[in-house]
Amino acid sequence: MFRKLPAYVVQNVEIYQREVLLGATKKNPIEYFLQATNVYFNHDRHYRGIVRGVQYTCSVIRGLCEFMAQEELEAAKGEIVPLLAELQELLSFAWVDEIPQQQVAGSSPRKIFRLDQVFRQQAKGVILRVLQLVYEFDALVSLADATLEHGFAIPEVLDGDIRIEAEGLVHPYLIDAVPNAVRLDQQERVLFLTGPNMAGKTTYLRAVAIALYLAHLGIGVPAKRFGFVPLQRLYSSISLNDDIHAGISYFRAEALRIRVIAESISQGHSVAAVMDEPFKGTNVKDAFDASLAVLERFATKEDCLFLFSSHLIELDDQLEETKQISRSHFIAEVDGGRLKFDYQLRPGVSDQRLGVRVLEEEGVFDLLDGTKEKNPSQSKATKINSNKKGSE
Structure with a gap:
């Protein structure tokens, strides 16, 4: 035709x-x-x-x-x-x-x-x-x-309690992307995701959100298999911005986004919410307390699913007894003095802290100390990022 x-x-x-x-x-x-x-x-x-x-x-x-x-x-x-x-x-x-x-x-x-x-x-x-x-x-x-x-998979609509089951899930914009799985159900309705910068947390969250959205449209999903029980609302808190005209700071924007999610839950909607390092717009103490309070409440909300990434790995100690929270992480490895990432999701909580190391690889401290001349050539980390299969 x-x-x-x-x-x-x-x-x-x-x-x-x-x-x-x-x-x-x-x-x-x-x-x-x-x-x-x-x-x-x-x-x-x-x-x-x-x-x-x-x-x-x-x-x-x-x-x-x-x-x-x-x-x-x-x-x-x-x-x-x-x-x-x-x-x-x-x-x-x-x-x-x-x-x-x-x-x-x-x-x-x-x-x-x-x-x-x-x-x-x-x-x-x-x-x-x-x-x-x-x-x-x-x-x-x-x-x-x-x-x-x-090679997308046709999503399978499942019966029973709200849940997501996926194998071989990738972000559709990445070439040769590393596939991962996702499983959330009412026994473990919250995923607490940790890992160092650039290890793949944000890309993974986006991949899950995109797949869930496409599945609700009834079209192909970038995965080998994707099954889900339909939800009424899908929210993300990944790329928020402040609003100087409205007088809304970055942290206020984060709080307002969480409020929208909370209102939807309070209205009885089945909700999936994807949050990437929420509360990073405030000090560490408030971010920790706010994250803990929100995660504890999310864990009690039936017919809802949550993905929550954070660098505040100390949260795990406070959430140890909360059975509705599963833990997964990404890692970084050092090879020849350089950071390398395999973008494979692993169970548990990461204890890696690489922020200072990334600054060292970029030569920031040497430049500030006056021990290194400014080099217009591509840095190590930039070269690595240009070749990697996933990013954050």
Whole structure:
């Protein structure tokens, strides 16, 4: 269908429907004739627009009729079936039989004006709905092509308690990404994620959020397998900003985001929330206390799932008795004096602290101490980051 109906053809039909063009609109034969004569002889631009629009519309209708005549469509399944049924009904109107099988550019003005009257008056609503269906088919075909091309998995809707089960999950924007698993259920509804900078925490959280969102749309997910019980709300707190005009600091923005999540939970919605190092906009003591208070409360919320990354590994000591919290981490290794990352998710809590080491690798302290000249060449960490398969 899309070879016969390139995008510009369908777009021009919509332009034709929306454009203000003079035409023959009267029902009285004499008035109709006078209108048509006036447009034909005195308004050449309008007439050429009508001819072009009629020709494109006829091409679309002919192409759709050929498409619907394919025997393969009888075996169609899923979301496309009701769309096909509606399209078949729309193409069953009597005026469709008036569509010529050849190009209309050389047809008589009488025929052109007659078709224009049908397309822009009598069947205008039908034509616009047909275009909407074509757009829906286009979107579904594009999604199917992307799913096949990238090897995405069709998500499986599960029964029972709210949960997510995924294997081979990756971020769709990364080439040769390292796959990981995710499992959250009502026994362990909170994931406490730790690890050093650049080890992959943020990318993992984004991958989970993207997959969950795509799964709720019913389209392919970048994973080998993805099963889930549908939720009512999906929230993220990853890339927040302050707002100087509204007088909202970064920490206030974090607090407001948590409030939105809390309000949704209090309203009885099933919620999935993905939070990347929340409360980093305040001092360590307040960040620790706030994180602990929020995590303890998240752990009690049934029919909800939470992913919570943090550098505050001391939180684990306070959450040791909280059974609804699972712990996973990423690591960094030192090879030849350089940091290396494998981006593999591991159980437990990381105790690695590499912030100072990264500054040392970048030569920050040497530059400040005056023991190293500024080097315009690429730093070690930058070289490593440019080749890695995941990032934070």
